[in-house]
Amino acid sequence: MLAADVAGYSRLMGADEEDTLARLKAVRKALIDPTIAAHRGRIVKTTGDGMLVEFASAVDAVRGAVEVQHAMAEQNGSVPQDTRIEFRIGIHVGDIMFDDNDIFGDGVNIAARLEVIADPGGICISNDAYRQVRGKVEIVCDDLGPQPLKNIAEPMQAWRVRPVGQTPSAVTSGSALGETQALSLPDKPSIAVLPFQNMSGDLEQEYFADGIVEEIITALSRFRSLFVIARNSSFTYKGKAVDIKQVGREMGVRYVLEGSVRKAAGRVRITGQLIDTATGMHLWADRFDGATEDVFELQDQVTRSVVGAITPTLERAEIGRAVLKPTGSLDAYDHYMRGIASAYRWTSEATSEALRHYYRAIELDPEFATAHAFATTCYAWRKSNGWVTDAASEIAETKRLAERAVQLDQNDAQVLCWSGAALGLVCGEVDAGGALVERALRLNPNLMDAWLSSGLIRLLLRDWSIAIEHFAHAMRLSPFDPLLFMMQHGTAIGYFQTDRYDEAAAWSAKSIGENPNNSSAWRIMAASNALSGRQEQAQKAILRLRQIEPAARIATIKYAVPLSPSELARMEEGLRKAGLPE
Incomplete structure (x- = not known):
């Protein structure tokens, strides 16, 4: 063949x-x-x-x-x-x-x-x-x-x-x-952004193309989880025909982003492709169109879209590499990536497996800040699904991990946002957690995780409309992210708490479509439909909820969801109407 x-x-x-x-x-x-x-x-x-x-x-x-x-x-x-x-x-x-x-x-x-x-x-x-x-x-x-x-x-x-x-x-x-000695790869995802090709022959577009590349390099450099080649090194390839695999060897990077700019009839078209240098395989590609008079707005749009699309793409590629690696040769980073792969299955057993990988990564590298931070997300997920067996112990451990993560790296936006979200969701330290999330947003306003975490903190602060805005911003940054269901579910909670039950049910349905095992989304779905008078849909949601979470009862809701007395009463009313046992 x-x-x-x-x-x-x-x-x-x-x-x-x-x-x-x-x-x-x-x-x-x-x-x-x-x-x-x-x-x-x-x-x-x-x-x-x-x-x-x-x-x-x-x-x-x-x-x-x-x-x-x-x-x-x-x-x-x-x-x-x-x-x-x-x-x-x-x-x-x-x-x-x-x-x-x-x-x-x-x-x-x-x-x-x-x-x-x-x-x-x-x-x-x-x-x-x-x-x-x-x-x-x-x-x-x-x-x-x-x-x-x-x-x-x-x-x-x-x-x-x-x-x-x-x-x-x-x-x-x-x-x-061959003749060029390959550089060793860093211990985290590495990327070079090559100069975009000017396909129009217009010198003004040359400057525009270079500007886009510089903006993308700057935006990616804010991700402490990435190793990004500096602009001056990437631009040594400007105007040259390149072999992507050779670039990977010469620059010591696993991924290359390349693209082109073309101007015609008052319009500008920009294309971009993310390539794995080891295989030459295209991991992501897209194109963007805009009017020539809006070039700076288009430049910002391309930067946001490219960064928002390729960062989860890189994460998925790295997870695949870690999973394929023989068990005997695992190191801290591979355990960390395996932890993410396990966590993304969203079940109780998979969450426990993810924690084991994160703890093993920490054991191998006690100063691995991101592994500490991601371990806290497992405890937050356990609490939101009612899987906690020893609340006092898990609160104390979440607090220890979050504080240690921040102590290890106060300038990693991903560490800050997830540690902050966990402090708020698990430990009830909303103000302290919110301060960490705000710092994360200042450090990297292109980080989807930070906007998602900010939305979660805003829910805890009862800033419903702002929470919905921040979830929407997270979805714009990364519309195909594995965490999309969380953004959609957070939006549903915001609408539920403002008595907009139709919107809450609709966003719950979207979240369930992304992750059918999210029991919290089924609770919102059931309560929203019941309070809107759609009893049949509410009862179906309760049946599915009890399949996922057999121990679910009205009495257990207060342990899984941090609600005020009035909010809890409304949630209980909806779930009671939907048929959830006391």
């Missing part, structure tokens, strides 16, 4: 959609389709930027792939780097299943995953394919070692293909480096 796609397809389409489609169609007609047919291949299906091809043998597949890549390299010789159409190709030999005109199975999946880790213009093959073509095709293969492939249970041996006579690639035998 051969899987192929166009490297940087989103960037090419964002720059010039019509031209990219026309050139891709011409390449397929003149080069790719005839070459595949000449080597006894059958195109099973195509996507916008790629294709899946079945061959009679691995030898045919590799020969056809080499011929395609050689011809594409010759054709691209006179084409600017940023506008080249370059294919990545993955090849595997394995079992497949036929269904009508399509094929399925591990053979297909592995070929597709190998294509992802191939270089632009390159070919990556599995060990099974390598054994069948060794000595039969005029190629040299570089051993990449076992490679973790997405949704494939075990790491797989992979090989990089290059024609005989071609200079060895940057990595051979799984470890050796």
Whole structure:
């Protein structure tokens, strides 16, 4: 099986959609389709930027792939780097299943995953394919070692293909480096923001593009959890054709953000792509449009959107890396990331598992401030769901962890906001917690966590309308965040406390859609519907609540939710009408 796609397809389409489609169609007609047919291949299906091809043998597949890549390299010789159409190709030999005109199975999946880790213009093959073509095709293969492939249970041996006579690639035998010595990666997510390309030829847009990059670098630098390459180093690549993997090695970063700016007919289009330098895989891409007279407003919009989108993307990528890492080689940071992965399952058992990982991270690194802070969030989540068994002990431990986290790092906005929120939610120290959250917002106004924490503190202070505003700001910063359900649930609480039960029920439904196991959201859903006269929906919500939390009773609400007597009475009234037992 051969899987192929166009490297940087989103960037090419964002720059010039019509031209990219026309050139891709011409390449397929003149080069790719005839070459595949000449080597006894059958195109099973195509996507916008790629294709899946079945061959009679691995030898045919590799020969056809080499011929395609050689011809594409010759054709691209006179084409600017940023506008080249370059294919990545993955090849595997394995079992497949036929269904009508399509094929399925591990053979297909592995070929597709190998294509992802191939270089632009390159070919990556599995060990099974390598054994069948060794000595039969005029190629040299570089051993990449076992490679973790997405949704494939075990790491797989992979090989990089290059024609005989071609200079060895940057990595051979799984470890050796080429001419440029790679820098070691920091112990936290690392990123370089490359100069955005000016696609319009307008010098004014050059300054605008540089300004966007500087704003994004500044905004990302406020995240103490990130290692961000300084502007002067990133701009050494300005005006140069770059290999993203080479940038990763030279700068010692795991991720690169690149983009472009294009001006036409009074409009400005900005594109951005976040790339994993180890695999070349695009983790995130988006584009932004605005009027030329609003360039500064557009610049701010792009900065907010890019930072808000890529920070949770980086977190998900780092969680994936930690989970794939063999247990025997875990260190403090990996336990911390595993703790986040466990916490994001939102169950009682998973929360306890997350705490174990955070405590192990602290044991390995007693000065790991963020691990202390995130451990407090587990206690806050336990309290909000009524899972606390020893309240006095958990309050004392939350206070100890929060104070120690702040003592270790008073300038990390993430440490401050989560420690502050926990002090308020678990320990009842709302003023002290609020002061920490406010400091976090001053340090990093682009941090979604800080706006979410501020919304939670505002709920405790009974500033309902401000709480709703702060949750809305958090959602604007990170609309696809794993914590989105908390923002939506906080909004529902704000509306419930202002007697706007229809809005409360609607926002509860949104929160439940993101996290069906949030028992607190089901309580608001049940009470809101009951107080609005929708008894059937209220009773259904209670049934689901008791499935998630069998011990839920009217009498236990006061332990899970910090409410004033009048607020508690209204919540109890709604839940009683919905059918929750006393």
